[in-house]
Amino acid sequence: MSRPRFWDPAGERFGIPTFPWRMAPDGYLTRRQLRARGLRPNGQPVTAQVLWRSRKSKDVRAAYLYRPELAAPVRPMTPARVVALAAANRARRTCPACSRDAGYVLPAHLGCCLHCHYGDPLAA
Structure with missing residues (x-):
């Protein structure tokens, strides 16, 4: 069986660790997942990404992933x-x-x- 097209956990092809849709390992969260936990990226760089080909437009889409242990709480509304x-x-x-x-x-x-x-x- 061949490996998925966007499988690059070492970041050799895409510059940062890259995973196919639904194959990212535990320990990474998207911005929405951080927000659902009451966190924000806190200025940390993107540590990994998920890439997939859109069925509708045939473009390659990306979701950027962050480390939750480097995230900070969301600032309260003033x-x-x-x-x-x-x-x-x-x-x-x-x-x-x-x-x-x-x-x-x-x-x-x-x-x-x-x-x-x-x-x-x-x-x-």
Whole structure:
């Protein structure tokens, strides 16, 4: 049996240890897995990667892996960050055409709320 295409645990071909999809050894975590544990990479370099070929686009995709023992706890939200995040989300929901809060994130391809783009369906 041949070895998988992206199997390079020594990092000779890709520069860093590289593993195929679902074959990374224990002791490495992605950013999402770190976040789920309440951690952040803490400035450490990428220590390994998982490579796979996307079925949809046929591109080679990568997931970067970090060492959890070098990670640090996630910084807590400060009151100023809470205010800034609320303002950013409010801006994503505010229609530039009618200046109303739509109650949902406006579709980027429309550029305005559904009411302004399609009109009032009950008015006809």
